[in-house]
Amino acid sequence: MIARIIFLLIPMIILSDLYIERHCLRHRPHYTRLRRLVWWLPGFIILVYSLALTFCGKFIPDNINWIKAFLISLAILVVPKTVYAIVSSLGLLCRRFCHTKQKLWDVIGLLLGLVCMLTMLYGVIFGTRQLRVTRIELAFNDLPKAFDGMRIVLFSDAHVGSFNHGMERYLQRDVDTILAQHPDMICFVGDLQNTQPSELQPQKALLSKLAHQGIPMYSVLGNHDYSKYFYGDSVAKKACEEGIKKAERDMGWHLLLNEHAIYYSRDHRDSLVIAGEENCGDGKRFPDNSDIEKTLKGIGKKAFIILLQHDPKSWESRILPKSHAQLTLCGHTHGGQISLFGLRPTMFSYPDDYGLAEKAGHFLYVTCGIGGLAPIRIGVEPEIAVITLRTKK
Numbered sequence: 001m002i003a004r005i006i007f008l009l010i011p012m013i014i015l016s017d018l019y020i021e022r023h024c025l026r027h028r029p030h031y032t033r034l035r036r037l038v039w040w041l042p043g044f045i046i047l048v049y050s051l052a053l054t055f056c057g058k059f060i061p062d063n064i065n066w067i068k069a070f071l072i073s074l075a076i077l078v079v080p081k082t083v084y085a086i087v088s089s090l091g092l093l094c095r096r097f098c099h100t101k102q103k104l105w106d107v108i109g110l111l112l113g114l115v116c117m118l119t120m121l122y123g124v125i126f127g128t129r130q131l132r133v134t135r136i137e138l139a140f141n142d143l144p145k146a147f148d149g150m151r152i153v154l155f156s157d158a159h160v161g162s163f164n165h166g167m168e169r170y171l172q173r174d175v176d177t178i179l180a181q182h183p184d185m186i187c188f189v190g191d192l193q194n195t196q197p198s199e200l201q202p203q204k205a206l207l208s209k210l211a212h213q214g215i216p217m218y219s220v221l222g223n224h225d226y227s228k229y230f231y232g233d234s235v236a237k238k239a240c241e242e243g244i245k246k247a248e249r250d251m252g253w254h255l256l257l258n259e260h261a262i263y264y265s266r267d268h269r270d271s272l273v274i275a276g277e278e279n280c281g282d283g284k285r286f287p288d289n290s291d292i293e294k295t296l297k298g299i300g301k302k303a304f305i306i307l308l309q310h311d312p313k314s315w316e317s318r319i320l321p322k323s324h325a326q327l328t329l330c331g332h333t334h335g336g337q338i339s340l341f342g343l344r345p346t347m348f349s350y351p352d353d354y355g356l357a358e359k360a361g362h363f364l365y366v367t368c369g370i371g372g373l374a375p376i377r378i379g380v381e382p383e384i385a386v387i388t389l390r391t392k393k
Contacts, residue, residue: 002053002070009050009078013043016081023088042077049073059195059229060373064162068124068375075120080113087112119378123338127377129170131177131370134383136356138363139390140326143304146265147272148391152306153183155384156331157191157222157369160207161199168203174370174384175206179213181386185263186210188253189331190222190279190310194373195229197243204251211252216263219253220276221245222310222332223286224373256308258291260299272304275325280314290314292322312352312366320362327389328364335368339379354380 002009017040025031025039053061053070061067084106091105155178163171178186193199200207211217225244227237248255256276264271275296278289290309299305305325309315312330319328335354336344346353357364370382 002050006050006054009074010047012082013047013078016078016085017043019085019089020081023085046073046077058231060161062161062199063165064167064375065165067373071124071374071376072121075117075124079120080117083113083116084109120376123376123378128167128372128375128382130377130381131170131174132381132383133177133181134367134385135388136365136385137388137390138327139392140304141361141392142302142326143389143391144265144270144272145391146267146270147304147389150184150389151181152185152187152329152387152389153178153181153384154187154189154329154365154367154387155370156189156310156367157334157371158188159191159194159224159369159371159373160203161194162371162373162375164199164202171203171370172206174382175209177384178210179215181384183215183386185274186215186217187274187306187308187329188217188219189308189329189367190220191224191331191369191371192219192222192248193224193244195224196240197247200244200247204247208251211254216274217253218261218274218276218308219248219255220308220310221255221257221278221289223279223281226279226287226289228287256295258289258294260295260305272306273299274306274308275299276308277314280309280311280318286311290318292318296323296325312350312364315357315364316351316359320359324362326362327387328362329387330364330366331369333366333368334372335366335380335383337368337372337374337377337380344380 021039049070053066087109088106091100091102094100095102160171227240230237230240245255254261256274258278260273260275262271263274277292277295279287280290281288301324305323307319307323307325307328309319309328309330311332315328315330319325333346333350333353336346338345344353352364352366354366354368365385365387367385368380368383370384
């Protein structure tokens with residue numbers, strides 16, 4: 001995972017330290033060789049740490065605390081210096097065109113760097129430990145009256161491996177919160193693991209509670225539930241993919257792999273369809289095992305369909321053009337995990353990256369999930385969504 005940012009990280013570390021040394025330190029009379037070594041040492045350590053994570057032989061370490069330590073190190077030693085260097089250098093540039101005091105720019109850079117450091121530390125230490133219950137009520141013309149008031153609890157992107165090694169009580173809280181909503185149905189829309197099913201072993205008993213309370217529990221696979229991020233030969237990759245499927249079924253979850261199930265009302269007079277499509281990706285960065293035609297084969301045109309799909313991009317590209325699914329539930333984006341002034345990084349690559357969307361009476365809800373590979377959340381709290389269905393009168 002660190003490999004994706006290493007080429008940005010290296011210049012951030014080196015150039016910010018170099019700028020501050022030249023701008024603030026080298027002219028001081030007591031800036032000796034020893035002090036210069038002390039100045040450069042933290043950046044060198046972070047650089048070595050980054051390279052070690054990049055070439056550790058795994059997409060992500062088994063213990064997420066290594067990533068937390070990495071992010072905290074960035075927050076304290078890299079981000080504030082980078083922000084200061086950028087603002088200060090802008091001040092030097094502005095002085096060529098207008099009369100401004102460089103000291104003012106330096107103070108602004110210092111304050112902004114401090115704000116960024118504190119914000120990032122909050123996101124790593126506290127942001128991932130929050131939980132929000134989002135409640136949505138949706139009304140449909142064609143929802144059978146027997147399902148008026150039906151309550152669905154949606155969660156996604158658990159990345160259970162990130163809850164091991166000290167975060168177990170937060171996953172326990174999440175499961176308890178789901179059950180406390182007294183749902184008629186629970187839906188999970190992918191990314192149960194980080195890279196391999198062995199991560200689930202310490203949490204299987206806990207996750208099994210979701211299906212052992214007499215509540216129907218439906219799930220689909222996300223991009224992390226295949227072997228894309230598992231380093232091994234073809235045999236090991238195949239075992240990895242089969243392992244996650246077996247784990248979900250062993251927990252009593254109804255895993256839908258390009259297929260659907262019929263959900264009956266209590267009196268068995270009405271029914272609706274729960275369809276689950278495998279991950280829809282580009283086939284390169286994200287696996288593409290989806291098959292909308294196979295998923296919906298045999299479903300009548302008047303059936304009410306709740307479609308589970310991990311990636312929300314498929315809603316406009318495949319689901320709307322090829323189905324009449326009234327409600328689609330997705331995850332994958334994590335809501336960008338960071339939202340500043342209403343702006344999220346995923347907004348620029350996903351038309352519907354978070355929340356509720358509607359087109360011609362068809363609804364999409366994208367949840368930001370409860371976990372993640374990168375243990376940081378700023379302005380996007382982990383979420384459990386409670387969706388109540390209503391029949392329009």
